[in-house]
Amino acid sequence: MAHRKLAHRVVVAVALSLCLPSWAAADPTPSPSEPPPPTTGFNTDWSKNGASAGAWQQGQEQNPRGNAGQASNPGTTTGAPAKPTHEFKVSTACDPTPSGPDEGTGYGDGNCDFAQRGCSYENPPSDRYMQRYWSRPIGSTGPWTLVGNNCNPSQAPEGAPAPPPVPTVGQINAAFAALPFAKPTVAIQPVGNVTLVNLPTYYEATWPGSGLKPGDISKKVQLLSWSIEFRIDPATYRYDFGDGEFSKVTKDLGGPYPDGKIRHTYTKAAASVPVKVDAAMTGAFRVNGGPWQDLDTVAELENEPVTTLQVRTAKARLYNNG
Structure with a gap:
């Protein structure tokens, strides 16, 4: 009789695990109402997941469960993305006459050798020049914050403007x-x-x-x-x-x-x-x-x-x- 009860519990446990949503099985820690923790800057490895990291930092919809159409911010309407909270600017990493975000930062030093070598280390190597991405809260007149570098415009943060047209090496x-x-x-x-x-x-x-x-x-x-x-x-x-x-x-x-x-x-x-x-x-x-x-x-x-x-x-x- 004891053996039958044990078997019954095993079957129930298996059935419960099969009924769980796919996101819960993959990530059991956060609940559906909890947003992911805020990031301190864009993921600079944009070749992997920079777009999603950028979307969350801007306050855009970011669903940690991977279910399309569900808002991850508590208190928002299902399917409606939150309004952007940050704006972006882009500058070339070797612009010697910077304006806007680069001005006074020391980043616009004209060092195109650094900007090109940074992209040559990409996999596959790129002959583009590195772009710098800057962010600040919408409506702010404060300083811009450098949030990452990028060599491939297609992997830029969501909401960022197109980089200035610059020649390749x-x-x-x-x-x-x-x-x-x-x-x-x-x-x-x-x-x-x-x-x-x-x-x-x-x-x-x-x-x-x-x-x-x-x-x-x-x-x-x-x-x-x-x-x-x-x-x-x-x-x-x-x-x-x-x-x-x-x-x-x-x-x-x-x-x-x-x-x-x-x-x-x-x-x-x-x-x-x-x-x-x-x-x-x-x-x-x-x-x-x-x-x-x-x-x-x-x-x-x-x-x-x-x-x-x-x-x-x-x-x-x-x-x-x-």
Whole structure:
């Protein structure tokens, strides 16, 4: 008889557990009338659940049970979301001329390197620039509170405005590559573009007056909401001596006899040897007059001018002065 009573209790317990709502089985602690505890800031890991965390902080409907249409705030009408309690603003994490929430905070420091690296650590990596999200109570004239950073606008807090349109890293790199660069030519000694077999020949890269060259700053380029300037830094050079031989990649411009460090000795005579220097440009950029940020790209120049060189053989002759 004792065994039958025990079995009866087990069956009743199983039946009761099967009749419980799904949310109660998953989360038995809070009751249906209790809202979740308020958060102190948006969940910065928005890739997981930032939208729901943001909805609750704003005072929007947030149902901890996962049942659509039920209000989680006590005293509200079922199905009617609570009114928003906070407003949001968005700023780019490297805006050097901030207005509004960034002003006076030290966050708008123009440090685009930080803003880009932060997004490059995303999974998958992003070439966007990090956005900062700010919040304060609706109607307040007090300071804005930084509530999180984000690299993906689709994962921004609910109710936040769209971020300002800013270019990606790829678009900035492409704008740098499209600049009107100057193209270097090669000055050669001995002068006259004629040299001799087994005689050291000296080379020097020279830049023409037109086009951007190392040390120059470009005109402003407008990319979406950013006004960008580019600084052209010293290039790298690789000399093509025209006989199948090349120099190592170097930052040395070369120079004339006797101190020039770019030298080559021809071993065969040739009527026409095409000599040129291949240059690769790098540099930095700044946004709206802010600090310079190094570019993570190199612009390979193409179709550099060719200098034609003759390589002759020297002959020794004896003359009778008598």
